[in-house]
Amino acid sequence: MADPEKPEPTRRDFLYVATGTTGAVGTACVAWPLVDQMNPSSGARADAVLEADISAVKPGQQQVLQWRGHPLIVRRRTPAEIAAARNVRLEDLIDKLARNANLPEDAPAIDANRAAIPEWLVVVGVCTHLGCTPAASTAEAPQGSYGGWLCRCHGSEFDTAGRVRTGPAAQNLFVPPYAFLSSTRIRVG
Numbered sequence: 806m807a808d809p810e811k812p813e814p815t816r817r818d819f820l821y822v823a824t825g826t827t828g829a830v831g832t833a834c835v836a837w838p839l840v841d842q843m844n845p846s847s848g849a850r851a852d853a854v855l856e857a858d859i860s861a862v863k864p865g866q867q868q869v870l871q872w873r874g875h876p877l878i879v880r881r882r883t884p885a886e887i888a889a890a891r892n893v894r895l896e897d898l899i900d901k902l903a904r905n906a907n908l909p910e911d912a913p914a915i916d917a918n919r920a921a922i923p924e925w926l927v928v929v930g931v932c933t934h935l936g937c938t939p940a941a942s943t944a945e946a947p948q949g950s951y952g953g954w955l956c957r958c959h960g961s962e963f964d965t966a967g968r969v970r971t972g973p974a975a976q977n978l979f980v981p982p983y984a985f986l987s988s989t990r991i992r993v994g
Contacts, residue, residue: 853994859925860989867941869930872981872993876930876938878954879991882965887923889952890916890966898977899969905980914977919966927983927993928967932956933976939963954978 855872859879862868867880882890895901895913902911903918912918920926932939939954939961948955949962951970956962961972968977983993 855993856986857991857993858989859991864924865943870993872929877981877993878926878928878930878941878967878978880926880928880941880965882920882924882926886952886965887916887920890919890964890968893964893966893968897970899971900975900977902977903980904977906982907980914966914968916966919968919977919980921983922985925985925991926965926967927991928978928980930954930978932958932961932974933969933978934959934961934972934974939978 853873855870855877857868857870857879859868859881862879862881864881864883865886867878870877870879893916895915898914901914903914905912905918907921908918916923919928930938934956935958937956937958939956940948941954942948942952949971951962951964953965953967954963956972956974959973961974962970963974963978964970966977967980969975981993983991986992
């Protein structure tokens with residue numbers, strides 16, 4: 806039974822509801838592509854995590870991988886390189902922060918905060934001055950004075966822990982988030 810106090814819906818009421826619903830659906834259809842285009846591309850999502858086999862890397866060598874469009878350096882350090890990195894005083898460094906995504910932002914740049922496993926150093930191989938790719942020092946081709954990397958463009962030198970020692974670069978090479986899945990497999994990202 807209809808309530809005499811409540812009027813019956815009219816054609817105008819129906820048109821208001823239909824117009825409002827159509828407007829809401831239309832707005833959602835227009836807004837969705839605009840919001841969706843802000844998501845990372847499938848290529849970027851694929852690059853976000855990298856798993857790699859590093860079993861072929863011998864002490865004193867490095868493997869360069871691609872991670873998020875940048876070179877990723879995985880270096881297997883020799884006992885002499887580890888000792889050289891550990892003997893550096895924090896006061897002698899240009900950048901005193903570890904720049905390690907696995908640690909708090911204010912962690913000091915001591916060697917233990919740069920390499921989770923002393924034998925393995927994992928850094929993004931991009932000079933922090935202008936984004937060049939520094940050349941690695943090897944026994945056959947030494948680069949710079951600190952046994953690590955030399956950015957030939959502007960002369961920044963990095964030691965065996967990826968810390969800037971001389972030149973215009975103001976920050977150490979970045980240590981990305983990573984974990985060892987086994988003694989020969991690494992996961993970055």
